[in-house]
Amino acid sequence: MVTIEEALKIIKGQQVRPKTECRKLKDCLGYSLSKDIIAPFAMPSFDNSAMDGYALCGIFREYIIKGEIAAGDTRQLELKEGEAARIFTGAKIPENTTAVMMQEKTTVIGDKLLLEQEPREGQNIRRKGGEFTKKQVVFENGYSITPAGIGLIGSLGIEKVDVFRKPVINLITTGNELVAPGKPKGEGQIYESNSFALAAACEKYGFQCQGKKQIEDNFEAIKAGIKDSLENTEVLILSGGISVGDYDFVKQALEENGVEELFYKVFQKPGKPLYFGRKEDTFVFALPGNPASSLSCFYIYVLPLLYKLSGSPKNGLEHYAFSISHDFENRSDRPSFLKARIDTKEVAILNGQGSSMIQSMALGNALIFLDAETSVKKGDLVECYLIS
Ligand SMILES: Nc1nc2c(c(=O)[nH]1)N[C@H]1C(S)=C(S)[C@@H](COP(=O)(O)OP(=O)(O)OC[C@H]3O[C@@H](n4cnc5c(N)ncnc54)[C@H](O)[C@@H]3O)O[C@H]1N2
Numbered sequence: 001m002v003t004i005e006e007a008l009k010i011i012k013g014q015q016v017r018p019k020t021e022c023r024k025l026k027d028c029l030g031y032s033l034s035k036d037i038i039a040p041f042a043m044p045s046f047d048n049s050a051m052d053g054y055a056l057c058g059i060f061r062e063y064i065i066k067g068e069i070a071a072g073d074t075r076q077l078e079l080k081e082g083e084a085a086r087i088f089t090g091a092k093i094p095e096n097t098t099a100v101m102m103q104e105k106t107t108v109i110g111d112k113l114l115l116e117q118e119p120r121e122g123q124n125i126r127r128k129g130g131e132f133t134k135k136q137v138v139f140e141n142g143y144s145i146t147p148a149g150i151g152l153i154g155s156l157g158i159e160k161v162d163v164f165r166k167p168v169i170n171l172i173t174t175g176n177e178l179v180a181p182g183k184p185k186g187e188g189q190i191y192e193s194n195s196f197a198l199a200a201a202c203e204k205y206g207f208q209c210q211g212k213k214q215i216e217d218n219f220e221a222i223k224a225g226i227k228d229s230l231e232n233t234e235v236l237i238l239s240g241g242i243s244v245g246d247y248d249f250v251k252q253a254l255e256e257n258g259v260e261e262l263f264y265k266v267f268q269k270p271g272k273p274l275y276f277g278r279k280e281d282t283f284v285f286a287l288p289g290n291p292a293s294s295l296s297c298f299y300i301y302v303l304p305l306l307y308k309l310s311g312s313p314k315n316g317l318e319h320y321a322f323s324i325s326h327d328f329e330n331r332s333d334r335p336s337f338l339k340a341r342i343d344t345k346e347v348a349i350l351n352g353q354g355s356s357m358i359q360s361m362a363l364g365n366a367l368i369f370l371d372a373e374t375s376v377k378k379g380d381l382v383e384c385y386l387i388s
Pocket residue numbers: 173174175177178190191192193194195239240241242243244245248270271272273287288289290291293355356
């Protein structure tokens with residue numbers, strides 16, 4: 001049995017070799033760059049107008065209008081002192097422009113332009129290189145690509161991006177009692193739901209489950225299923241059959257497949273029987289079968305490894321301290337992750353903390369970490385791991 005800290009240290013300390021690929025820009029959201037993005041040109045790449053209005057040469061209250069420039073115009077226009085040109089947002093400003101005046105502050109009489117006020121030098125001009133210069137590092141290797149990041153990379157004219165590949169994930173659920181949703185359920189049977197929750201959790205954080213298998217509590221079948229799933233998988237996630245019951249075959253089946261145990265059992269609630277192992281470059285998590293335990297273990301332990309394998313700078317759930325809205329006593333002898341809901345600035349622990357109960361997790365948006373046998377008072381700060 002290891003502590004939560006020890007388990008996380010073992011997971012986060014694994015030597016991994018993230019793989020890279022070149023992806024189309026539109027398919028890069030949430031991927032991490034495997035190379036720096038260097039600006040091929042300055043941004044903006046030419047001096048341009050920030051407003052629809054008039055480009056002005058010199059500081060006056062009156063100008064003579066000479067021509068018009070729209071966004072995308074390639075004509076070169078040169079202004080002389082006292083001259084103005086009609087201009088639109090984003091258009092390249094003419095040579096010798098002192099400022100741009102927005103049209104709302106102007107009056108046009110024939111070819112004369114009258115201003116309400118004198119312009120300021122440089123007013124409404126977006127200067128070449130104002131955001132960054134040519135050859136500047138725009139994003140460093142490891143940057144996790146956001147929608148704005150996609151926009152910026154596109155604005156540099158780049159349509160294919162070098163990123164770290166996401167790991168190939170496979171799922172195995174075990175248990176004779178499990179029936180697929182949609183099928184009739186007999187006495188003593190339950191619907192298999194962990195694979196749906198785990199696949200959805202992967203998806204929420206930008207990972208994809210390649211496949212899933214459901215295997216009965218039979219040692220040879222589990223051993224064969226694991227052997228098959230270890231091929232071409234980087235993270236194998238099992239659910240159920242990892243405790244100490246007579247039908248809990250997963251641990252032995254992993255051993256017989258040459259998976260090296262890195263830890264088994266974590267001193268925590270829920271999710272005590274969590275197993276983590278490795279066979280060459282394939283990692284294996286065997287999560288406890290109880291629905292809330294399996295998902296809680298995914299959030300706290302599996303996610304950091306998925307991030308690491310995908311070259312992400314993130315190393316787990318975001319977590320912040322919030323003040324708790326009520327007194328609470330954690331009677332468990334194990335440090336606990338409690339389903340909770342943050343509303344505005346306060347967090348409340350929800351009813352239904354049992355490892356088999358998942359409604360509280362579904363209605364909540366955080367897991368509060370509390371040490372064993374600890375009491376907190378209303379208003380105390382507690383550490384909250386965000387799950388939505
Ligand atoms: N003698 C002991 N018994 C148990 C211990 C222990 O230390 N000593 N630990 C308990 C804890 S804590 C947990 S958590 C569970 C974990 O057991 P397993 O990982 O072996 O899980 P199963 O027994 O296969 O299933 C537990 C529970 O979850 C349901 N289940 C399983 N798979 C699914 C699924 N895919 N979808 C929905 N529900 C699932 C299953 O029917 C059981 O009700 O062990 C305790 N026992």
